[in-house]
Amino acid sequence: MINLSLTENAPARTVSLPEAVGRALAHSGIVDASPHPDRAGYWQLRAAGVIGTARITTDDDTVVVHITPKVPIARVLFLLEYRRSCRIWLDETVPATDERDLLAVVARLYAARAEHAVRQGLMHGYRETDETTHVMRGRLRHSDQLRAHHGRPLPLEVTHDEHTTDITENRLLASATRALLRIPTELPEDVRLRLLHLRRRFSEITPLPRGQRLPNWQHSRLNARYHHALRLAELVLRGSSVEHRPGHLAVHGFLVDTAKLFEDFVTVALRNALAEEPGHSVLQEHGHLDENHAIPLTPDFVHYAPSGEPRAVVDVKYKAERPSGYPNADLYQMLAYCVAFGLRAGHLVYAKGNSAHGTHRVRRAGITIHQHALELDQPPPQLLDDVDLLARRLTERS
Structure with missing residues (x-):
């Protein structure tokens, strides 16, 4: 077995690998892997937009890849709260400040919440x-x-x-417990023992079929003690859904897409910040560039006035898109959004360090595109203050 440790957005690592293993990593989509141009038998590896842990199995060998986020785990957990606009961990006492293994932290949090949920017995x-x-x-x-x-x-x-007891709530917890135990990497021994105990508690519960859409559950007074555990179970099941077999590879793990994580945080936090403003906000709005509705557009965030007229359009980019031949693709995309929604200004939001602040006035169009950068590696109150400031700028310039 080969163990590899990478850091999000870090320079490529040069690692000696068998040819078949290097190709397997390249095909997995979890890391960017390419043969070293000058050193035979060596490969250049970089994280490919995800954080977490995965195991890639080929006919010849097994590789376990750990991808560490560039910001502390505590910041990642805070961002994850906004995937469903809910406070999951703000009152949690699990010491995650110095922990660098996302899977271990999530497994520990889940075990604590699931144990609390079933302490009085399984819900009927x-x-x-x-x-x-x-x-x-x-x-x-x-x-x-x-x-x-x-x-x-x-x-x-x-x-x-x-x-x-074989109801949706228990099936979600049972499936998340099994998924964490199925991930082929070493969890802390105390966490693994807690998960094994939980698996015994759920032994008569039917697990959810793998690969199918997660069932919906409804908040109620009756399942209140399950709420935190259920949200974590959904996170675990979505993150572990990376299990797949591209060709002759078997890939298993718990991975979080950092671009989606940042997009969810910014759009939900902006919606919360504008909740007291007149009008309403729509996430992942659907529109079209042309009159025949043949060219679809889906901006991440649109804020509307009470009259129904668009007031602001926002697109969130974890890092700037610069595909070959289109070095300013983000700006072109935002220009199309402004034209389609009839706005004189558009806003691109990046994670600081991946892009800088900037303002661009488009010639002969009367449209201004603003680029904003949010610093993620700061305490949550300051980060939310920055989002509030961004929200004010949206409404001032609309």
């Missing part, structure tokens, strides 16, 4: 169940009865509500 609820029986209960499924039994009175095809 009603689940709609289809059953073939000789006793009438619930309601008869007439079409299924005719199709299966051709007019015979018995057995009966019925649907009834069953009071059980």
